[in-house]
Amino acid sequence: MTANVDVIINKMPELETVLELSQIDFATLTEISPKNSRFQLTEDSISPTGYKIFSNLSIPNCRRGVAVLASIEFQVRNISVPNSYLPWVEATWVSLSLPNEMFVLSSIYKSPSSPCQLSSQRAIAEMMQFILCNFPKATLLMTGDFNLPSVFWIDGQGMTRSNPEQNPLIQVLADNFLYQTITVPTRMCPGQNPSTLDLVITNDPEKVIRTQTLSPIGSSDHMPVLSSIQLNSKPSKYTKQPFTNYKMMAEERIDANLETHISNDVEASWLILKNTLLESQANHTSVTWKKIPKTLLFLTLRIKNLCNRKKKLWEKFVKQKTTTVYEKYKITSNLLRKETRKLTVYYEEHLAKNVKENPKLFWKHISLRKLGRHSVPDQENNSSVSSCASEKANLLNQQVASVFSKDDLQSTLPPAEQAHTPIPMLHSPITLEEVTKQLKELDANKSTGHDGLTPRLLKELSPAISVPLAKLFNLSLTQGKLQRD
Structure with missing residues (x-):
């Protein structure tokens, strides 16, 4: 169009x-x-x-x-x-x-x-x-x-x-x-x-x-x-939607297999735990095709009828070219504009009021409206205008560097005072209840971490992985070692 x-x-x-x-x-x-x-x-x-x-x-x-x-x-x-x-x-x-x-x-x-x-x-x-x-x-x-x-x-x-x-x-x-x-x-x-x-x-x-x-x-x-x-x-009107059956994963009783692999090696035990969870997730994940939803959820039947009426009146005006038909067209056009504005405001107010209950719908609406190209505009350099990317980067770098004070880097810095804590850190074992509570309080909508495990996976399988995780955490505290992930 x-x-x-x-x-x-x-x-x-x-x-x-x-x-x-x-x-x-x-x-x-x-x-x-x-x-x-x-x-x-x-x-x-x-x-x-x-x-x-x-x-x-x-x-x-x-x-x-x-x-x-x-x-x-x-x-x-x-x-x-x-x-x-x-x-x-x-x-x-x-x-x-x-x-x-x-x-x-x-x-x-x-x-x-x-x-x-x-x-x-x-x-x-x-x-x-x-x-x-x-x-x-x-x-x-x-x-x-x-x-x-x-x-x-x-x-x-x-x-x-x-x-x-x-x-x-x-x-x-x-x-x-x-x-x-x-x-x-x-x-x-x-x-x-x-x-x-x-x-x-x-x-x-x-x-x-x-x-x-x-x-x-x-x-x-x-x-x-x-x-x-x-x-x-x-492009297809359908998009791939992965689905993981966490209920079947929990029924497999993978916790028994995980407990037997917790050894004195923190890194090896963690890798076995992680790979077992990822393998089980891959085996119970299937891909379904989901239709791409409409972008205007507030589009009502009244708006559609007004659009059709406006279209018919305009076609009638193009054929007859009479003032009476044109006035009817203008009335319908103004009414359509008023109704679409009102519905848009109402829909966005509804999203804002329910942002805590449904944050994903709110941010989806925001992200769909921010698909434009975000580029640095041309920069003025004295009497000329720089449009080249490298020139704009150098100008911005010079501007940022100009606001910092220049210190004498040759002078020696004063020695930092060393703090001594006379009270030693006591070993407090991590209990199973603490691990279970933290897993159940995870936000399932958060993104995947560096280890590839999603928060929803950890939350859904909390009864199965609480015991091996508690053993692994205590082993890490005792040896003073952390896994690489």
């Missing part, structure tokens, strides 16, 4: 609803930032649940902002493409690698208020040539708001009333056999002529199975364009 959202920050709930209901894997967005704002948007603040975001918000000359949203099921990486006409032309490029094929996807925005439209078109043409030269075997999908109202499209090629050779963008499409798939207007509002501003350009039109327009998001006058792309392979 490609859409001009015209400031994304106040349309996030409705955008997430559209992404969920339409089952969209990739979305390219333009004009995500407000025109005149004192605050700089960040990727974390506009990242929809369940999507990784790639944007140009960290670039110093970012004016309106563009972004590419990719579902967490896909492995996507950012591509650095030179842009000669910032900030009037903004672009973000990513690549998607699949078995036996590669896709290059972009979100491009050309400002209609650019002081030189010819330079803007030339900058986009140069970026396309760069991608065509460096990714000759990839399938290209160049999308965005190109703002070319004077260009009309016939059989995928652009035409103008003037000489087409004077338009560098149209010329690069013709020279490289690129195809523009949008044939209907993408911007429409009462009192103005419809125009095709949002485009989808590809070098393999057979991959684009179907293209359709959706109703605008929020108060935007641009219609999102939904394109169905044919992929040779697609």
Whole structure:
């Protein structure tokens, strides 16, 4: 999907609803930032649940902002493409690698208020040539708001009333056999002529199975364009879920085998204990396929009905172009925006109130919203700007080192006073009850330690391993030795 959202920050709930209901894997967005704002948007603040975001918000000359949203099921990486006409032309490029094929996807925005439209078109043409030269075997999908109202499209090629050779963008499409798939207007509002501003350009039109327009998001006058792309392979909607049957492990009575292997060697006894537990866990662990859960758990039937009603009213307005239908559409659109915002706030308040009872659900919600790329922005060095990673690291290192005082390292340090404890440490044996209590109080949700044993494994098998662990701890105290793990 490609859409001009015209400031994304106040349309996030409705955008997430559209992404969920339409089952969209990739979305390219333009004009995500407000025109005149004192605050700089960040990727974390506009990242929809369940999507990784790639944007140009960290670039110093970012004016309106563009972004590419990719579902967490896909492995996507950012591509650095030179842009000669910032900030009037903004672009973000990513690549998607699949078995036996590669896709290059972009979100491009050309400002209609650019002081030189010819330079803007030339900058986009140069970026396309760069991608065509460096990714000759990839399938290209160049999308965005190109703002070319004077260009009309016939059989995928652009035409103008003037000489087409004077338009560098149209010329690069013709020279490289690129195809523009949008044939209907993408911007429409009462009192103005419809125009095709949002485009989808590809070098393999057979991959684009179907293209359709959706109703605008929020108060935007641009219609999102939904394109169905044919992929040779697609990530599964199911994920592997391991399951360990701890009940059967406890019934095997492995405690009898463990006690017989506790010897005077602490290291050898610990290795036998650990390997026995890990082997038993592997024998009783099976892998099941679990369907990936929905990202929007608060999506209700009322929201779905409002989305369908909004879609039908917009389609009716496109056909009839009457003010009465448009007013009904605006009422439904405002109601949908209000309901999605209210449900989002209610859902997040519910997560915050129950964070102690269900912390995993809370942190899962947070982690799904923090899938953006966290990179160090370009650093200013006197009158220049450093974008190289090594240069930025050196500048930050110099800044940190400058705040520390420099001491004379040649001088000798005063000798430390030695503390003497006249009372010797008494040997207090560790009891079986103490070991059992500590095992039962373990948090089963914690991660695995360096030894490979999960806290849940130790907690579930506490009756079976308490005796050998108590013997091993006392043996370690008596000999004054610790195992390597």
